[in-house]
Amino acid sequence: MTTPRTPDSTRRSERSRRAILDAALELVGETGYQKLTIEAIAARAGVGKQTIYRWWPSKASVLLDAFLALGEDAAQGEYELPDTGDLEADLKSVLRATVDELNSPVYDAPARALAAEGVVNAELGAQFVSLVLEPQLQLYVKRLRAAQEAGGADPGIDPRIALELLVGPLAHRWMLRTLPLTHEYADAVVELALRGIAPR
Structure with missing residues (x-):
């Protein structure tokens, strides 16, 4: 006789968790964040609302x-910027x-929703x-x-300000509310933009 298998609650929980996450992404793309509800996520994922509230306090x-x-799925492991020795090409x-990622509907809707809610x-x-930007x-x-x-690159530049000159037009600095926005910062950005980051 074979011994009946005990259901693996861990696997079942992971399946439910993934179904919930997938449902949230699908729905925010279809309806927008304002119309996204825990009830709709639960219905799409095929779980009860209490299952969602057991793991998360809100739709956000x-x-x-x-x-x-x-x-994490896209990166499939730790990601690094390329370093071929050619900074411009990298x-x-x-x-x-x-740009491709921001233009992708898969990323666009949830990114906009989270930025606005933030x-x-x-x-x-x-x-x-x-967790995402930093x-x-x-x-x-x-x-x-x-x-x-x-x-x-000029050894005297501040890499943090330099990177903001690179990603600012795409990532919108207004999202980085934990960083100070001061006169000194504005001056440094102007000076760096005029000098560039090339070594002298």
């Missing part, structure tokens, strides 16, 4: 986790990929910055520091 937190999972490659929800905004920005810092060490 569901969507944030769904967006993070989307990035940055063009990365920014082109960023403006009125300080806790979500801080999580969006720390890790990506640190990759630019690392690449620019490598360029400085290799003599491909």
Whole structure:
């Protein structure tokens, strides 16, 4: 006789979790964030509302986790900016990929929803910055520091300000509410824009 298998609750929970995250991404693309509800997510995922509330306190937190999972699936491991020794070519490659990502409906709707919600929800905004934006920005810092060490960028520049000159037009600095916006910062941006980051 064979012993009946005990259902694996871990696998069942993971299937439910993924179904919920997928449903949140699908629905925000179809209806927009304002019309997104826990009830709709539960119905699309085929789970009860209580299942969602057991893991997440709000639709915003569901969507944030769904967006993070989307990035993890795309990266399939730790991501680094390319370092071929040609800083210009490497940055063009990365920014082109960023444009493609921002233009993708898969990323566009949840990114816009989270950015907008983060403006009125300080806790979500801080999580969006720390979990989504900041890790990506640190990759630019690392690449620019490598360029400085290799003599491909002015060693006197601040890599943080330099990266903002690169990604600012795409990522919109207004989302980075945890960073100070001061006269000194504005002056440094102007000076850096005039000087460029090339070594002198």
